[in-house]
Amino acid sequence: MATGTNVDPPTQMDATGSRADVLARLGSRRTPLTLSQIRSTTRHLRSLSEPMVPLRAAVLHTYTTQLLQPYWQFESLLQGFDLHLYEAPYGALRQEAEPGSGLTASDPDLGYVFMRWEDLEPRLGLPVSGLSATEADDVLAGAVAAVGGLMRRLRQVGPATLVVTLLPRMWRPELGAFDSMARHSDSDLRRRIKSAIARDLETISSALFCDLDEVAIDIGRTNMFDLRLWETSRFPFSVVGSQAVVRHLVAYAVAQLQPKAKCVVVDADNTLWGGVVGEDGFAGIALGPEYPGSVYATFQRRLLELQQRGFLLALCSKNNPQDVAEVLATHPHQLLREEHFAAMRVNWLPKPENLQALARELNLGLESFVFVDDSAHEGLAVRQQLPQVTVVQTPADPLQLPYCLDGVARLEITSLTTEDRDRTRMYSQERARQATVKSHGSIDEYLASLEMAMRVGIDSEQHVARIAQLTQKTNQFNLTTRRYSEAQILSFMRDPDRMVAHFSLADIFGDSGLVGVAIVRGVTGEVAEWDTLLMSCRVIGRRAEAAFVRDVLQRLGARGVKRVMATYAPTTKNQIVSDFWPSVGFRQAETSDPSECLYACDLPMGAPDGPLPVRVLEASE
Amino acid sequence: MDMEENGMVGEIESATADKVCDVIADVFGVPRDKLGAATMQEDIPEWDSLGHLNLVLALEEAFNVSFSVTAMPDLVSVTAIVGKVSGKWRSS
Numbered sequence: 001m002a003t004g005t006n007v008d009p010p011t012q013m014d015a016t017g018s019r020a021d022v023l024a025r026l027g028s029r030r031t032p033l034t035l036s037q038i039r040s041t042t043r044h045l046r047s048l049s050e051p052m053v054p055l056r057a058a059v060l061h062t063y064t065t066q067l068l069q070p071y072w073q074f075e076s077l078l079q080g081f082d083l084h085l086y087e088a089p090y091g092a093l094r095q096e097a098e099p100g101s102g103l104t105a106s107d108p109d110l111g112y113v114f115m116r117w118e119d120l121e122p123r124l125g126l127p128v129s130g131l132s133a134t135e136a137d138d139v140l141a142g143a144v145a146a147v148g149g150l151m152r153r154l155r156q157v158g159p160a161t162l163v164v165t166l167l168p169r170m171w172r173p174e175l176g177a178f179d180s181m182a183r184h185s186d187s188d189l190r191r192r193i194k195s196a197i198a199r200d201l202e203t204i205s206s207a208l209f210c211d212l213d214e215v216a217i218d219i220g221r222t223n224m225f226d227l228r229l230w231e232t233s234r235f236p237f238s239v240v241g242s243q244a245v246v247r248h249l250v251a252y253a254v255a256q257l258q259p260k261a262k263c264v265v266v267d268a269d270n271t272l273w274g275g276v277v278g279e280d281g282f283a284g285i286a287l288g289p290e291y292p293g294s295v296y297a298t299f300q301r302r303l304l305e306l307q308q309r310g311f312l313l314a315l316c317s318k319n320n321p322q323d324v325a326e327v328l329a330t331h332p333h334q335l336l337r338e339e340h341f342a343a344m345r346v347n348w349l350p351k352p353e354n355l356q357a358l359a360r361e362l363n364l365g366l367e368s369f370v371f372v373d374d375s376a377h378e379g380l381a382v383r384q385q386l387p388q389v390t391v392v393q394t395p396a397d398p399l400q401l402p403y404c405l406d407g408v409a410r411l412e413i414t415s416l417t418t419e420d421r422d423r424t425r426m427y428s429q430e431r432a433r434q435a436t437v438k439s440h441g442s443i444d445e446y447l448a449s450l451e452m453a454m455r456v457g458i459d460s461e462q463h464v465a466r467i468a469q470l471t472q473k474t475n476q477f478n479l480t481t482r483r484y485s486e487a488q489i490l491s492f493m494r495d496p497d498r499m500v501a502h503f504s505l506a507d508i509f510g511d512s513g514l515v516g517v518a519i520v521r522g523v524t525g526e527v528a529e530w531d532t533l534l535m536s537c538r539v540i541g542r543r544a545e546a547a548f549v550r551d552v553l554q555r556l557g558a559r560g561v562k563r564v565m566a567t568y569a570p571t572t573k574n575q576i577v578s579d580f581w582p583s584v585g586f587r588q589a590e591t592s593d594p595s596e597c598l599y600a601c602d603l604p605m606g607a608p609d610g611p612l613p614v615r616v617l618e619a620s621e
Numbered sequence: 622m623d624m625e626e627n628g629m630v631g632e633i634e635s636a637t638a639d640k641v642c643d644v645i646a647d648v649f650g651v652p653r654d655k656l657g658a659a660t661m662q663e664d665i666p667e668w669d670s671l672g673h674l675n676l677v678l679a680l681e682e683a684f685n686v687s688f689s690v691t692a693m694p695d696l697v698s699v700t701a702i703v704g705k706v707s708g709k710w711r712s713s
Binding site for chain 1: 647648670671674675678679682683688689690693
C-alpha cells in the first residue's frame with residue numbers, strides 16, 4: 001500500500017446521485033477513501049445544485065494544517081454544508097483572539113484549534129515519566145491554564161462553538177509496555193491533563209475538547225501519520241489520518257448547525273436479528289451467543305448505548321405485530337424490549353407512511369429522524385418521499401453491523417444533560433400517564449390526581465446547557481422561537497436587566513426534569529418585555545404553563561415591574577400557542593405594526609379563574 | 622539495448638507521461654490538453670509548495686508507489702516524475 005497504511009480502501013465507488021444518496025453510501029463508511037475518490041466525489045457533490053447550510057469555520061494552528069483543505073471541502077459537502085474556511089497564519093493563536101483579527105473578521109460559527117502538547121507546557125516536549133508528583137501536578141496546572149486561557153479569550157471574540165484538539169503522540173509511550181503499570185507514566189499524565197481540560201472547558205460555554213487520541217485508536221497510530229510530510233512540512237497526517245480527523249471535526253458542525261437528530265428508527269428483520277421472523281420463526285432467527293446471532297446481539301447493545309446519548313429508539317418493521325411482540329417479550333437474547341422503544345409501528349404499511357405516523361405520535365419533526373434499515377429499496381423510498389430523514393443502510397457484511405452507526409455525524413452530541421439520559425424513561429412514564437387519563441372522569445380530576453409539583457429557578461447557571469438546548473429544539477410550545485446559545489443564556493443570567501426563569505415538573509409518575517424556560521427583559525424598570533416563553537412538548541396539556549406564568553409575573557411584580565408586554569410570533573409549528581397570552585390573563589395591546597401580535601398585562605394580577613393543579617415550589621438548587 | 626527494447630521503453634514512458642499528466646490535471650484542476658511531457662512546476666501557478674505535496678500523494682495513489690523523503694522534492698516536472706515512477710526501466 002502506497003502510503004504505508006494497512007487499511008484497504010474500497011476498490012470501486014459510485015459518485016452519482018443526490019447528496020443524500022452519496023451520504024447513505026458513504027456516511028457510515030468504515031474503510032477510508034483514496035484521494036482520487038475524495039476528489040471525484042467532491043466534484044460530483046459540487047455539481048449538484050442542492051441547497052446547502054452555510055458553514056463558516058476558522059482554523060487556528062501551531063502546525064501545518066492547510067493540507068487538510070481537500071478533506072474539509074469533501075466532508076463539508078457530504079454533510080450538506082457550503083463551507084467558508086478561514087485559516088489563521090501559522091502559529092497565530094493569541095493574536096487571533098483579539099478584536100479586529102482575521103478570526104473575528106471571518107465571523108465563524110465554529111473555531112477549531114490545532115495544538116501540540118508542547119505548546120501547552122514546554123516540559124511536555126521532554127520525558128515526563130521521571131517527574132516528581134509535584135512537578136507533574138505543576139505541568140498539569142500549566143497545561144490546563146494554557147488551554148483554558150486561550151479558550152476564554154476566544155470566547156470573548158467569538159465563534160459560537162470552539163473545538164480544541166491536541167496532536168497525538170506519534171510514538172509508543174515513554175516506558176513502552178511498562179507504561180500501563182508505572183505509577184507516573186507519560187500517558188497517565190496526559191490522561192489526567194485531558195480530563196482536567198474537559199472539566200475546565202465545562203465552565204466555558206460551547207467550548208469542547210476533541211480527543212484526537214481516540215482517532216488514533218480508531219485507525220491506528222501508524223496509519224494516522226505521514227512522517228515524511230511531518231518532517232519536511234510540519235503537516236502530520238496521512239491521507240487516511242487527514243480524512244478521519246476532518247470527519248470528526250465536521251461532525252461538530254453537523255451537531256451545532258443542522259436540525260438535531262432526536263430519534264433513531266430501526267428495522268427489525270436483519271437489523272435487530274438475523275433472518276426474517278415471519279419466515280424463519282421465533283426459533284429460526286439468528287440472535288444469541290453464536291455467529292451471526294452474536295453480531296446482532298452486539299448491535300442491539302450499541303443501540304442501547306445510543307439511548308445514553310439522549311436519542312430515542314423507535315421500531316418500524318414490516319411484520320405481523322404478534323411475531324415481533326413475541327421476540328421483544330420473550331426471546332432470551334433480545335436486549336431491546338418494548339420499554340426501550342419510545343414508539344413502534346409493526347404492520348404492512350409502507351415505511352414512509354409509518355415514519356410519518358411515528359413522527360406524529362412522538363411529536364417530533366421528521367428532520368429529527370435517523371432511519372436504519374438493511375434494505376436498499378426501503379432506504380431509497382424513504383429518501384425519495386421523506387428527504388429530511390437521514391437514511392443509514394446497514395452493511396452487507398453482518399460483521400460490520402455493530403460499527404455502522406459510529407460514523408454517522410448526526411448521532412454525535414455536544415452536550416449531555418440528565419434529561420437526555422432519562423428521555424426514554426420519560427416516554428414510558430408518559431405512556432403510563434396517558435393510560436391514567438382514560439380512567440378519570442374529567443380533565444380536572446385527572447390533573448389533580450397527578451399531584452404535580454413545579455420547581456421554579458431564576459438565573460440558575462448550572463442549567464445553562466439544558467436551557468439553551470430547549471431554546472434551540474422547542475418548536476411547538478414556543479411563543480417567540482428565539483434560538484440562543486449557551487453563551488447567550490449565560491450572559492442573560494448575568495445581566496441585571498434580564499431574568500431567566502426555568503421550571504421542572506414532577507408528578508406521581510416521575511420527574512419530567514427541566515421543561516420550561518422564560519426570559520424577560522427590562523426587569524429593572526416599570527415596563528418589562530417577555531422575550532421568550534417555551535415549554536417542552538412532553539408536558540403540554542397539564543396546565544403547568546399557567547402556573548409558571550403566574551409565578552414569573554409575581555416575581556416581576558415584586559421587583560417593581562408594573563406592566564409586562566408579550567408577543568406571539570407565528571410559525572408553521574407553534575399554532576398551538578396562538579391564543580396563549582389571553583388564556584393566562586393578558587389583554588391585546590395597541591400596536592402600529594399590523595403583523596405584530598402584542599399583548600400586555602398589568603401587575604399585580606387578579607386571582608386566577610380556577611384552581612391551578614400545580615403546586616409551585618422554590619428550586620432547591 | 623536493441624532498437625526493439627528502446628521502442629518499448631519509449632512507449633511505456635509515453636503512457637506513463639500521459640498518466641502523470643492526468644494526475645496533474647486532476648489535482649490542480651487545469652485543462653488536460655494544456656499538459657504534456659514538457660510540463661514543469663513553473664508552468665502551473667497552483668503547483669506551489671503545498672500543491673506539490675498534494676501532487677506527490679496523488680501520484681503515489683495513482684501509481685501505487687511510495688516516494689522517499691529525498692525523492693519528493695525532485696518531482697518537479699513530468700519528465701522527472703516519469704523517471705522516478707518508471708524507475709525499473711532505468712539503471713539509476
